[in-house]
């Protein structure tokens with residue numbers, strides 16, 4: 001991926017985030033790496049629960065962690081799983097990214113083979129609903 005933004009070193013970091021997943025039920029480990037405005041890293045992993053809907057995805061873990069630490073401006077998010085296809089965020093995570101990230105923020109979906117797909121938040125949730133819709 002050579003878009004002038006993506007850094008290869010993010011691959012190692014997002015895999016570190018993935019290693020922190022808590023997935024006794026699905027065994028499907030997801031890692032998310034938020035890149036802050038000043039090139040800092042916020043790690044996110046999926047954290048499951050015996051009450052399945054209480055599970056939080058890796059992407060939302062990272063965003064909630066960032067906001068909880070008063071970090072609210074991001075350059076990018078990188079996602080990884082062990083699946084063959086590059087990781088694609090679920091609908092709930094797309095909605096939360098729409099709320100908390102810029103529409104044009106890049107989302108890098110990666111796999112263990114080194115493939116990277118880049119889409120913006122807006123491209124992942126076209127015509128998405130936001131607070132602007134009830135202003």
Ligand SMILES: O=c1ccn([C@H]2C[C@H](O)[C@@H](CO)O2)c(=O)[nH]1
Nearest residue numbers: 026028030046057058089090093
């Ligand atoms: O965008 C997604 C989609 C799924 N998962 C997690 C939730 C659950 O723990 C596991 C299987 O759905 O993957 C994520 O972390 N991010």
Ligand SMILES: [Zn+2]
Nearest residue numbers: 057089090093
């Ligand atoms: Zn999700």
